[in-house]
Amino acid sequence: MSSSTDRAIQIEGLMKSYGSLKAVDRISFYVKKGQIFTLLGPNGAGKTTTVEILEGLKEADAGRIEFFGRKVDRIAGKEKEDIGVLLQKNSYIEKVKVKEMIKMFSSFYKKSLPVHEILEKVALKDKENSYVENLSGGQQQRLSIGLALINDPKILYLDEPTTGLDPQARRNLWDLIEALKSDGKTIFLTTHYMDEAEKLSDYVYIMDQGRIIADGTPEELIDNLGQENVIDFARNGLEDPEFSRLKELYPRIKSNPEEISVYVQDLSTALPDLINWAETADFKLDNLKIRRPNLEDVFLELTGKGLRD
Amino acid sequence: MLAIKNIFLKHLRKQLRDRYSIFWNLAFPLVLLTILALIFGGQTGQDISFDISIVMPETSQEISASDFAYAGIIDEVINNIEGSEDSRWFQFYRQKSDQSAEEFFSQEKTLLEAGDRHLILKIPEGSLPDPGQIAIYRRPGSQLSNIAADVMTGIISEINREINIAEGNVSRDQLLTTTSRQIDITAANGAERSFSVTEYLVPGIILFTFLISGVEILVGRISSMRSRGILKRYFATPLKPIQYFAGILSFIIVLSAVQVLLIYSWSSFIFDISLNIFNLNFILYMIFALIVSVSLGFMVLSLVKSRESVGVVTNALIYPMAFLSGIFFEVSGLTGILGLIVALNPMTYLVNGMRDMLGIYPSPTSELLNLAVPLIWMAGSIAISLMKFSWNPGGES
Numbered sequence: 001m002s003s004s005t006d007r008a009i010q011i012e013g014l015m016k017s018y019g020s021l022k023a024v025d026r027i028s029f030y031v032k033k034g035q036i037f038t039l040l041g042p043n044g045a046g047k048t049t050t051v052e053i054l055e056g057l058k059e060a061d062a063g064r065i066e067f068f069g070r071k072v073d074r075i076a077g078k079e080k081e082d083i084g085v086l087l088q089k090n091s092y093i094e095k096v097k098v099k100e101m102i103k104m105f106s107s108f109y110k111k112s113l114p115v116h117e118i119l120e121k122v123a124l125k126d127k128e129n130s131y132v133e134n135l136s137g138g139q140q141q142r143l144s145i146g147l148a149l150i151n152d153p154k155i156l157y158l159d160e161p162t163t164g165l166d167p168q169a170r171r172n173l174w175d176l177i178e179a180l181k182s183d184g185k186t187i188f189l190t191t192h193y194m195d196e197a198e199k200l201s202d203y204v205y206i207m208d209q210g211r212i213i214a215d216g217t218p219e220e221l222i223d224n225l226g227q228e229n230v231i232d233f234a235r236n237g238l239e240d241p242e243f244s245r246l247k248e249l250y251p252r253i254k255s256n257p258e259e260i261s262v263y264v265q266d267l268s269t270a271l272p273d274l275i276n277w278a279e280t281a282d283f284k285l286d287n288l289k290i291r292r293p294n295l296e297d298v299f300l301e302l303t304g305k306g307l308r309d
Numbered sequence: 310m311l312a313i314k315n316i317f318l319k320h321l322r323k324q325l326r327d328r329y330s331i332f333w334n335l336a337f338p339l340v341l342l343t344i345l346a347l348i349f350g351g352q353t354g355q356d357i358s359f360d361i362s363i364v365m366p367e368t369s370q371e372i373s374a375s376d377f378a379y380a381g382i383i384d385e386v387i388n389n390i391e392g393s394e395d396s397r398w399f400q401f402y403r404q405k406s407d408q409s410a411e412e413f414f415s416q417e418k419t420l421l422e423a424g425d426r427h428l429i430l431k432i433p434e435g436s437l438p439d440p441g442q443i444a445i446y447r448r449p450g451s452q453l454s455n456i457a458a459d460v461m462t463g464i465i466s467e468i469n470r471e472i473n474i475a476e477g478n479v480s481r482d483q484l485l486t487t488t489s490r491q492i493d494i495t496a497a498n499g500a501e502r503s504f505s506v507t508e509y510l511v512p513g514i515i516l517f518t519f520l521i522s523g524v525e526i527l528v529g530r531i532s533s534m535r536s537r538g539i540l541k542r543y544f545a546t547p548l549k550p551i552q553y554f555a556g557i558l559s560f561i562i563v564l565s566a567v568q569v570l571l572i573y574s575w576s577s578f579i580f581d582i583s584l585n586i587f588n589l590n591f592i593l594y595m596i597f598a599l600i601v602s603v604s605l606g607f608m609v610l611s612l613v614k615s616r617e618s619v620g621v622v623t624n625a626l627i628y629p630m631a632f633l634s635g636i637f638f639e640v641s642g643l644t645g646i647l648g649l650i651v652a653l654n655p656m657t658y659l660v661n662g663m664r665d666m667l668g669i670y671p672s673p674t675s676e677l678l679n680l681a682v683p684l685i686w687m688a689g690s691i692a693i694s695l696m697k698f699s700w701n702p703g704g705e706s
Contacts, residue, residue, distance in 0.1 A: 055545050077547040085545040091537040095326040096319055104315040108546040
C-alpha cells in the first residue's frame with residue numbers, strides 16, 4: 001500500500017474517445033516515485049493515447065490527474081518543466097548538429113543541464129558536431145533520451161523506446177534506463193516487448209481495448225497464471241480429432257497456425273504424456289521448447305491474443 | 310525569447326547548409342529574373358530606338374547654321390543624323406510649323422511622362438557669344454531615357470568640338486552647355502505607360518519569392534515537421550505554439566529580406582536599373598504582401614493534412630497564382646475563366662500595387678482594390694487557419 005506522497009502520478013477515471021472509438025476507457029492507476037512503471041499492451045490498446053495525455057500532448061475527455069501531489073486539469077507548461085519525453089516516433093529536422101539540437105531543446109525550459117553533461121550521459125560526446133541524420137538508429141535513440149533529460153525531469157515517459165533497434169542497441173538502452181532509475185528518476189515505460197517489460201519493470205499494468213485488465217509486478221502477474229512451465233512446439237498442421245484429444249490431456253493450451261503452447265505444472269508427468277500422445281497420433285514434435293511462462297503468456301491468458309497482434 | 314531565437318537559427322542553418330535550398334531560394338530568383346529579362350526584354354542592341362523630341366525656339370526655324378545660332382546648328386546635325394545610317398537608332402519629333410514651342414513642349418512632356426518619348430531637348434534661342442543652355446528632359450527610372458540623355462550629351466559635345474574647329478578657340482562660356490532635368494513622374498496622369506521589362510519584372514520576382522517563401526517553404530517545413538512528429542516532440546516541452554510560430558516566421562521574414570536585397574542588387578548591377586525600394590510605403594507594402602503569402606500558406610496547412618497532398622496543393626496554388634497575376638507578364642487581356650482567376654487572384658493586386666508604388670507601371674486597378682482584395686484573402690485565410698489549423702498530424706488540436 002502506498003501513500004499519496006510517494007506517488008509521482010495518479011489518475012482516476014481517465015477517458016479519451018475519437019468519435020465512437022473509446023481509446024481510453026475510464027482507467028485509473030498510480031505510479032510510485034523512483035520506479036519503472038510499464039504499461040503493456042498490443043498495438044491499439046490505448047497506451048500511446050494514455051501517455052500523450054500524461055505528457056500534455058492530448059487533453060482527456062474526462063478524469064482526474066494528480067501530478068506529484070498537485071491536482072491538475074491537464075498537463076500544461078508548468079508540469080512539462082518536470083517531464084522528460086521520448087516519443088514512439090522520433091525524427092529530426094535535417095542539417096542540424098547534435099550539440100545544436102541539445103542547445104535548442106535546452107532553451108525550451110526554464111532550467112536545463114549543461115550540454116556536455118547530457119552528451120556524457122548518453123555517450124554522444126564524440127558525436128556532438130555530427131548532423132543528427134548521420135547518427136545510427138541507436139545513437140539517434142540515445143540522443144532522444146538525452147533530449148528527454150535536458151530539464152533534469154522528475155518523471156520520464158519512454159514510449160516504445162527500443163522499437164526498431166538491433167539487439168545490441170536495445171541492451172545498451174536498457175542499461176541506460178536502469179542507470180536513470182538508479183539516479184532516482186521515475187520512469188513510465190510503454191512497450192509491447194515482454195522481455196523488456198520483464199527485465200525493466202517494477203510494476204506493470206496490462207491494457208487492452210482502452211481498459212486496464214491486470215496489474216502487478218511481473219513476477220506476480222506470471223505467478224497468477226498458476227502454471228510452472230510452458231511446452232511450445234510446431235503445430236505442423238494439426239487438426240481435429242487429434243487436436244481435441246490434446247486439449248483433453250492439457251486443459252490450458254494456446255495455439256496459433258504456427259505454434260502450440262501447453263501450460264503445465266509438473267513436467268515429469270506432462271512431458272511423457274505428450275510424447276505418448278504424439279506417437280499415438282502419429283504427430284511429429286518439431287521445435288519443442290520448454291520454458292517459464294512470461295508476460296506474453298499472461299496477456300494471452302487474459303485476452304486470448306498476442307501482444308503484437 | 311531564447312527559444313524563438315533558437316528555432317529561427319535552426320531553420321536558418323538548414324537553409325544555409327542545404328545547397329539545394331540555397332539554389333532554389335536565393336539563386337533561382339536571380340536566374341529567373343535574368344532569363345525573363347532577356348526573353349521579354351529583347352535587349353539585343355538592334356531593337357533599341359530612342360524617341361526624342363526637339364523643341365526649337367520659334368525664331369530659330371528660319372535661322373541657318375551659317376548664322377551661327379546654336380539652334381540652327383543643332384537642327385542641321387539632327388538632319389544629318391536622320392539622313393545617315395544611324396537614323397535607325399533615333400526617331401526625332403519636331404513641332405509643326407503652326408505650333409508654338411511651348412504648346413509642343415507641353416504636348417511632348419505629357420508623352421515623356423507617359424513613356425512614349427525617351428527624351429526632350431529644349432533648345433535655347435541663343436547665338437554666339439551667348440549660347441544659352443540646352444535643357445534635356447528625361448524620365449527617371451527609365452533605362453532607355455537615361456541612355457538617350459547620355460547619347461545626346463555626347464552629340465552636343467561633338468557639336469562643341471566642331472564649333473572650335475570652325476571658329477578657332479572659342480571661350481568656354483561660348484560653348485553649348487546642357488542641363489539635365491527630370492520629369493516628375495508622380496505628377497503624371499493615369500495614361501502613363503512607360504515600359505522597361507527589367508523594372509517591370511523586379512517587383513514581380515520579389516512577389517514571387519514571397520509566394521515561394523510564404524507558401525512553399527513555410528508549408529513544406531511545417532507539414533514535414535508535423536507529419537514526422539517533430540512538432541509533437543517540441544510541444545511535449547513547455548514551448549508554446551506561438552513561440553514556434555514566431556521563430557519560423559522570423560526565418561521567413563529574414564529569408565525574404567535577403568531575397569529582396571539580392572534581387573535589388575542583381576538588377577542594379579546587371580541591368581543598371583535603380584528602383585527606390587527603400588521607401589517606407591513600399592517596405593510596408595512588401596511586408597503586407599509577405600503576410601498575405603504566409604496566411605495563404607497557413608490556410609493550405611489547415612485544409613490539407615497529409616504531407617504528400619500538401620506538396621501537390623502548394624504547387625497547384627503557387628503557379629497559377631504567379632502566372633495568372635501579371636507577376637511575369639501582362640495578363641490584363643485575359644478573358645473567360647482565366648480572366649476571372651486574374652480578377653480574383655490577390656497576387657494580381659499586390660504586384661499592381663508594388664509596380665505602381667515604384668513608379669514603374671501605373672496600376673490598372675485602384676489603390677483601394679490593391680489593398681482590399683489581398684486583405685480579404687488574408688482575413689479569410691487567417692479565419693480558416695484559426696478554425697482548422699492544427700500542429701498535430703492527425704488534425705487534433
